[in-house]
Amino acid sequence: MSIASNIQYIKTQLPGNVRLVCVSKFHPVEALQEAYNAGQRVFGESKVQEMDEKHEALPKDIEWHFIGHLQSNKIKYIVPYVTLIHGVDSEKLLLEINKQAEKIGRKVNCLLQVYIAQEETKFGFLPEEVLTLFEADKLNELPYVSVCGLMGMASNTDDSGQIKKEFGALKRLFDTIRANYPSVPDSFKELSMGMSGDYVYAVEEGSSLVRIGSAIFGPRLY
Ligand SMILES: *Cc1c(COP(=O)(O)O)cnc(C)c1O
Numbered sequence: 721m722s723i724a725s726n727i728q729y730i731k732t733q734l735p736g737n738v739r740l741v742c743v744s745k746f747h748p749v750e751a752l753q754e755a756y757n758a759g760q761r762v763f764g765e766s767k768v769q770e771m772d773e774k775h776e777a778l779p780k781d782i783e784w785h786f787i788g789h790l791q792s793n794k795i796k797y798i799v800p801y802v803t804l805i806h807g808v809d810s811e812k813l814l815l816e817i818n819k820q821a822e823k824i825g826r827k828v829n830c831l832l833q834v835y836i837a838q839e840e841t842k843f844g845f846l847p848e849e850v851l852t853l854f855e856a857d858k859l860n861e862l863p864y865v866s867v868c869g870l871m872g873m874a875s876n877t878d879d880s881g882q883i884k885k886e887f888g889a890l891k892r893l894f895d896t897i898r899a900n901y902p903s904v905p906d907s908f909k910e911l912s913m914g915m916s917g918d919y920v921y922a923v924e925e926g927s928s929l930v931r932i933g934s935a936i937f938g939p940r941l942y
Pocket of ligand 1: 766788
């Protein structure tokens with residue numbers, strides 16, 4: 721299967737309101753160019769330097785989404801051009817993004833990463849911590865950050881019931897926030913959940929952005 725046909729196939733699986741983030745980490749510029757030629761314009765990367773290099777090398781109408789664990793000292797490199805930072809997992813990181821974004825006068829779109837899996841290794845806010853951010857109106861103190869929604873990763877398991885339960889819980893948290901906090905902006909509308917192995921369940925549970933890598937490019941060569 722080619723990159724183009726994999727993208728085409730995945731798109732037939734996605735409802736019209738769900739967007740595909742093509743996760744291109746560890747794949748060479750040539751592979752991204754192939755996806756670009758197939759019409760793909762949204763790419764997800766997990767390392768700052770790698771994303772910077774690809775952003776330099778590839779056409780300028782690409783949307784770059786940062787999906788990795790962002791270190792504070794690297795924020796400044798991506799704030800000038802990044803379209804969406806998916807994995808913001810602490811208040812400290814939000815403050816730091818706001819600070820770097822203010823320096824260049826550009827409002828940066830972020831998603832709050834919520835811890836939904838049963839595993840120990842995944843980063844993220846606890847659901848209660850996210851609610852507290854909205855309750856305490858903390859986000860209005862950050863004029864250069866636009867919180868556009870939530871992101872989560874389900875447990876790495878074959879138990880589809882468990883995966884759906886975790887995605888369903890994230891969707892309910894998302895709906896609760898939208899319904900209960902008057903300060904929530906209109907831009908709070910994205911729910912980033914679903915990867916190659918579980919995007920079908922994520923879509924069933926209400927995802928708006930799926931982050932898919934290996935189902936497009938094949939296995940990553942680390
Ligand atoms: C690598 C990665 C993906 C894509 O994973 P695949 O299983 O290759 O689709 C999605 N989201 C995050 C946060 C990732 O790090």
